[in-house]
Amino acid sequence: MKRIESIQNSFVKHWKKLVLTRKERDQSGEFLIEGFHLVEEALKAGNVILTLIKREDVELPENWPIDNVAIIEVTGAVAKEISETERSQGVYAHCRQPVHDETAQTWEKLLFIDAVQDPGNVGTMIRTADAAGIDAVILGKGSADPYNPKTVRSAQGSHFNVPVIRGDLTEWVEKAKARGIRIIGTSLEDAVNYTDEQSNGKFALIVGNEGSGLSPELLSLTDANVKIPIYGKAESLNVAVATGILLYAYSTK
Amino acid sequence: MKRIESIQNSFVKHWKKLVLTRKERDQSGEFLIEGFHLVEEALKAGNVILTLIKREDVELPENWPIDNVAIIEVTGAVAKEISETERSQGVYAHCRQPVHDETAQTWEKLLFIDAVQDPGNVGTMIRTADAAGIDAVILGKGSADPYNPKTVRSAQGSHFNVPVIRGDLTEWVEKAKARGIRIIGTSLEDAVNYTDEQSNGKFALIVGNEGSGLSPELLSLTDANVKIPIYGKAESLNVAVATGILLYAYSTK
Structure with missing residues (x-):
């Protein structure tokens, strides 16, 4: 097994940059994940792990399908260098960002995310979309990087289950409309109660920025706008909730 | 206006401890909030602010009802000392924790939180309970401190709108049952789909720990257990979602 002991090693420098900077992630098309749960999800997904990294004192579970996976052992100092969390489990994977066929014509349930900035919110939304059986998540301009370590941690491995794509939401709305998919926006004004909207199982839901909501341009393209009623005194709900x-x-109807 | 320039001042030390330690919050029955939105919510609530604190360069909004509020001006160094966020807005309030009449017999919609550990999750749940018109939130043993700065920030001021009480959930379940309130637990096993549960508007929903769910003891006391179906490959949903x-x-039925 290959072993790295120095934090000056060029792999270590690259991994650390993948954790810290969007630029490195964007330019390489790669990202780093951390922890037993996420690495196991990546192994199950197949074809995403470039290198599995383990701290020298860590035992990998015997049932992990790692026969054909490159493994590098690192010292505690190196592990600390690439850890995003304080109490690291000492297991990581250097992954390629999944690439999806964006022309997929079979997608009928879509989540469009317009400028949601908090990585934890975006990650939770990816996890929720996976759970709800959504076919793909499209992240518009101004949204948090889906491969930010905080996004990845909140998504709990759902990146490997549901396509997550960065794109121009206006174009995506038009493509979806052309395929007969109903475009449902979210807004506090000129909107119907969400329970009054009838989905036939083919929909694209657009949710917007934590503070300012959906952009006016996107709102002008929707087939319907819905709101969730507030029964108490809170001004709004968290966007992921x-x-x-x-x-x-909409997905259970 | 009183002014504090030294981080050695005893007020400053107390405020800092309120931010950092649960012990200080529990012993004093106080907490510190930060930011224009939260301080405004506290002012609206009335009777919770002991002292409003502003950094010397900060202008308070003219429409704030602060005629009868004690205000202390502090230097940038002091503000930094008590700030929980990196980019502080420079406005804070030293508050007393609201005390509620726990014998309120009119509460018909309750949220019981069993050992949810993440302060962000607990805060988001308090905000959601407020939005959904829930009458009170009860936090059982092992749950994050509702007055942890992260909890308070996630709740966005809903602490001032809905009673948040720490208590023994077993006792609360028994009290609620005695008043004809239906106890709905959450579980992945021996549970019905949540859409099959009919609420008559009087319910106590119990949600559990992020990893292990509800304690067996509480599960044995419920009238019904519900689950949210997973249509994709995610193992579970975030507890706040x-x-x-x-x-x-249940609150809209």
């Missing part, structure tokens, strides 16, 4: 309520309302 | 889906399913 709102997304969960709406996705479950 | 799941809580949102369930609270809206």
Whole structure:
């Protein structure tokens, strides 16, 4: 097994940059994941792990399918260098970002995310979309990087289950409309109660920025706009919670 | 206006401890909030702010009802000392923790939180409970401190709108049952689909720990256990998202 002991090693420098900077992730098309659960999900997905990295004191589970996986052992100092969390489990994987066929004509349930900035929110939304059986998640301009370590941690491995694509939401709305998919926006004004919207199972739900909501341009393209009623005194719901309520309302009908 | 320039000042030391330690919050029955939105919510609530604290360069909004509020101005160094966020807005309030009449017999919609550990999750759940018109939130043993700065930030001021109480959930379940309130647990086993549960508007929903769910003891006390179906490959939903889906399913019926 290959072993790395120095934090000056060029692999270590690259991994660390993958954790810290979007630029490195974007330019390489790679990202780093951390922890037993995420690495196991990546192994199950297949074809995403470039290198599995383990701290020298860590035992890998015997049932992991790692016969054909490159493994590098690292010292505690190197592990600390690439860890995103304080209490690291000492297991990591250097992954390629999944590439998806964006012309897939079979997708009927879509989540469009317009400028949601918090990585934890975006990750939770990817996880929720996976759970709700959504076919793909499209992240528009201004949204958090789906491969930010915080996004990846919140998504709990759902990146490997549901296509997550960065794109121009206006174009995606038009493509979806052309295929007979109903475009449902979210807004506090000129919107119907979400329970009054009838989905026939083919929909694209658009959710917007934590503070300002959907852009006016996108709002002008929707077939319907829905809102979740507020029964108490809160001004609004967290965007990931709102997304969960709406996705479950429409995907179960 | 009183002014504090030294981080050695005893007020500053107390405020900092309120941010950093649960012990200080529990012993004093106080907490510190930060940011224009939260301080405004506290002002609206009335009777919670002991002292409003502003950094010397910060202008308070003219429409804030602060005629009868004690205000202390602090230097940038002091503000930095008590800030929880990196980019602080420079406005804070030293608050007393609201005390509620726990014998309130009019509460018909309750959220019981069993050992949810992440402060962000607990805060988001308090915010969601407020939005859904829940009458009170009860936090059982092992749950994050509702007055942890992260909890408070995630709740976005809902602490001032809905009673948040720490208590023994077993006792709360028994009290609620005695008043004819239906106890709905959450579980992946021996549970019905949540859409099959009919609420008559009087319910206590119990949600559990991020990893292990509800304690067996609480599960044995419920009238019904519900689950949210997973249509994709995700193993589970985030607990705050799941809580949102369930609270809206039952409070709108």
